[in-house]
Amino acid sequence: MPTSSVERSGSLVETHRGYNPRLLVFHGVLALACLGVTAGLAYQQLIKTDIYHDLERVQNQRRVLTPGPRGNIYDREGRLLVGNRPRFAVTLNLDELRGEFRTEFLRIRRAYREADDRNLPSSGELEQIARFTVVQRYLDEVNRRLERAEKLDGQALTRHFRRQLLLPYILVDDLHPDEYARLLEQLPVTSALQVYTTTARHYPFQSAAAHTLGFVGLASLEDSPTISLPGEELKTFAMKGSIGRDGLERYFDEILQGETGGTIYRVDPAGYRVNPPLVRRLPVQGRDLVTSLDIDLQLSAEAALGKLELPASAVMLEVASGEVLALATKPDFDLNATSPRIAAGAYQQIDAAGGWYNRSVKGIYPPGSSFKILTAIAGLRAGTLDPDATVNCEGVYRVGRRLFPCHDGHAHGPIRLAQAIEVSCNVYFYAQGLRLGAERLAEEARRFGFDQPTGIELPFETKGMLVPDAAWKRRFIAQRKLPPDQQAIEERWYDGDTANFSIGQGFLLVTPLQMASFAASVARGETRTRPTLLHDPARAPLRSDPIGLNPVARAALLRGMEDCVISPHGTARILNSPALRIPDLRIAGKTGTAQVATPGGTRNLAWFICFAPVDRPEVALAVMVEGDTPGEEFAGGRYAGPVARDILKTWWDKRRAAGPLSRATAIRP
C-alpha cells in the first residue's frame, strides 16, 4: 500500500506558499507578452487599418469603365452631319457561367478517365477546353437563332478570360435590327446571353465633308480625362472608347468626348463578379457642335467636283463672318467606312486613291493668274499702277534675254487694268510687277496673310505656304549646299522671278482656303479673313485693316473681275453662257491656270476665285482643280468656273428662297 506524503513528511498539515517571488518573473514576461500582442493588435487595427482596408479594396474590387457617347455635329441649319448609331451585339456574361464551366470540366475529365486515355490534359488545359466548349454551345445557340455561321476565336476567348473577365464577351457584333429583335424576344431575360448596345459614329451624308468632319479611332479609356468614377487604384477593365483622329473630330475632341461612366464590383477570390455593384456612374454624352457648313452647298460642291473625276478642292466662305459654308476636297472617302474601325483593305484603297489628303488646307499650289488681283491691289496702293493707263501687249514680254508669253500667246494690244483682269493679260501684270518690285509685292501678299496659316479649326493645316522674296531665295539656295559659283548664280533674285511672281507663278505657294479668304477680304474691302468652321448667328462682322484702295481703283478692279465673267472675251465667260448663267446674280471672279513641274512633265492647275453679289458681297469662293495629264490645256475658266457656278447656283436658289441675310457685309474702301 502506498504511503501518503503526509506520512512521509511526518506532518498532518499540508502547507502551501501562495506567493512565490520566482513566479513574478514569469508574470512579468507574460504581462509583457500580452501587452506586446495587444499593442500589436492595436497597431494593426488602429494604425494600419487604412492600409489594410486599401489592400482589401484593391484585392476584392474591380472597376469597369464604359465610354460616354460622343456629341453630335450639325450643320448651320441644324442638320445632323455626324451622330451616333447603336451597335447591337450579342454578348455572353462569362462570370455567370462559372457553374457550367465546372460541370463541363468534370464531365470532360471523367470522359478522359473512362476512356483510359493516357494523354489526360493538365488541369489548366482541361479548364480551357471546358470554357471553350461551354461558350461554343452558346454560340451555336445564337447561330441557330440567327441562321448564321459565326466561329469562336479560342485565343480571343482565352485573352478575354485572362484580362477582361468582368466585361461581357462579344459573340456576334453589329447585329442587324431584325436579328437583335429576334434575340430580344427569344432569349430568356435571365440568360447569360444578352443583347448589348454600344455606339459607333454614324455619318448620314456618307462622304460629304469627309476631310472636314474627320473620323475617330478606338482608344483606351483608362487614360481618358473624363472619368468621374473613383477607384483609380483598382484593377480596371475598360471598354474601348473613341478619340478624334482627324478633322473636327480631332480638333474638338475635348468637347465632343463623352463623360466616361462605369461600375465598381466586388469580386470573389476567383475574380468572378458579386452583384449588385458597389458604385455605378452612367456615362454622359459629349457636347454637340454646330458647324458653319451648309450641307446643301457642301453636297453641291462635291457633286460639281465629282463630275471632273480629278483631284480638286472648293471652298466657300460667308464674306461678313468668315464662316466656311463649304469645304470640299476630292478624292474623298465614305466616313462610314471608318466606323467603328477602318478595315486594312479599305484604308489602303483610300490611300492609293489619295483620298486621305485634304487639299483645301494641306495642299499648296501656285495660284496662277488668280493672284493678279493681289498684284493689281499692290500696284494701285503703291501708286505704280494707274487703272486708266495702258500697257501695250504684243503677246510676249521681254525680261532680260528671255521672252515671257502672254495668256494663250494672245497679243491684246493697248490694255488697261479692268481689261487686263478680264482677259488675264500676263504682259500687263509682268510690267506692273516689275514696276512695283518683288519686295513690295511680297509685302502686299504678307499683308493679306498669304505667308501664314489661316488658323481654321482643323488639325494639320499646312505651314508650307510661301511668299517668296530675295532673302528667302538666298536662304533656300544656301540650304542646297551648291558649289559657290553655282550658288552665287542661283541665289540671286532675277527680274524673271518678279515677273513670274506677279502672275502667281514661280515660287509662290498658297492653299485653296487662303485663296477663298483672299477673295472674301477683297469682297469686304479689307485685308484679312480668318475662316471659321463654327457657326454663331450672333457673331460680329469681321474687321481687319482696310484694303486701302480709292473708290476709282476699287471700281476698276471690280469691273475687271465682273467683266471676266460677263464679257464675251472674259476668261470665265462660260459662266455667262445660256446654260450656266445664274439669273440676277452678279459675280466678280478671276480665273487662273498655273503650271506645276512634275517628274512626268508640266501639269496645269485650274483656279477660279470669285465673290457674289458684286454690289453687296455675301459669299466668296475658291475652286482649284488639278490636271492629271502633263501638257494638257487646262484653263481655270473651263474647269474650275463651272464648279463655282454650280455651288453659287445652289447658294443663290437657297438665298432667294430664304430672303436677305441678316448679316450684312460692310464694304470698306
Add this chain to the structure above:
Amino acid sequence: MPPRRLLASRPFLVLGLLLAGWFLVPTVIKRALGISFFELQAPVHLAASHVRDLQDFWSLRTRSSHDLIAAGRDLARLNASYEVTLQQTETLRREVARLEALLRMPTLPGYRSEPARVARRDFNAWWQRLTVRKGRNYGIVPGSPVIFGGGVVGKVTEVHAYTAVVDLISSPTLRLAATLEGDTRPLSFQGANNPAFGPARGIVDYVPTDASASEFSPRRIVTSGLGGVFPAGLLIGEIVRLETSTDGLFKTGEVRLDNRLSELTEVTVLVPERRD
C-alpha cells in the same frame, strides 16, 4: 431513457437525414417527382376552375328571362359583326396569298388558334402567371403566344398534360420585340416589377429618339413580328412616359397595359403550325 438533449435534437437529426436522403436521390427521380407533383396538383386547379364556372352558371340562372334574351340579342349582333369581319379577313388573307404567290415570297409561318379557359391566376412581385385549362392534350407547346381581345396576354412557358402556364406581359421575366404603331423600327418591351394588385405596367427600351409620348398623349405599341414568337401587329399597351437615355441614342419609358389582364377568364393560345 435517452438524455433530454438527444431528444431535443431529434427533429434536426431527422431533417438532416431527410435532406441527405433527398440529396442522394437521383436527379431523374427528383425531376419526375416535381412534374408529377404539378400534374397531381393540376386536377385541383381544374376542379376549382370548373366549380367557378358552375358558380357563374348558377348566378346567371338567377337572372330574369328578359335579361338573358337581351344578352342573347347583343351577343347575336356581336356575332354578326364578327362574321362580317371574318369574311373581310378571309378576303384579305386570300389577297395576301395571291400577292405572295405573284411575288414568289415565302409564306410566313401560321398559327392555329386554341381558345382556353383560365384555371388559375398567380400574381406576385416576382412573376405574373396564368394557368390555362389546356396543355399537351391540345398540342400546346412552350413559347406559344397567348392573346385576347385586347391584344397580347403573354407566352406559354410550361406545358403539362392538361394545363399550361402562361407568363403575362406584365411579368418582368417576359421580353418581346415591339414597334410603335405605324413604325417599323424595333424596340424592346419588358414587364415591370408590378405589385400583385396594382395596375399592370411595362417598360420600353431602345425607342427611337424622334418618338414622343405622355400620359395625355399616349402612343400604342404593337408586336413587331421580328422576334419569331409573336405575329406582327398585336397590341401590347400604350407608352405613357418617355425620356431620353443617358447615352442619347434612344428613349426609355413606361407602358400602361390593359387592366383586363388581371381578370381574364378566357384566352387564345396561338400554336405555331408545323411546316413540314
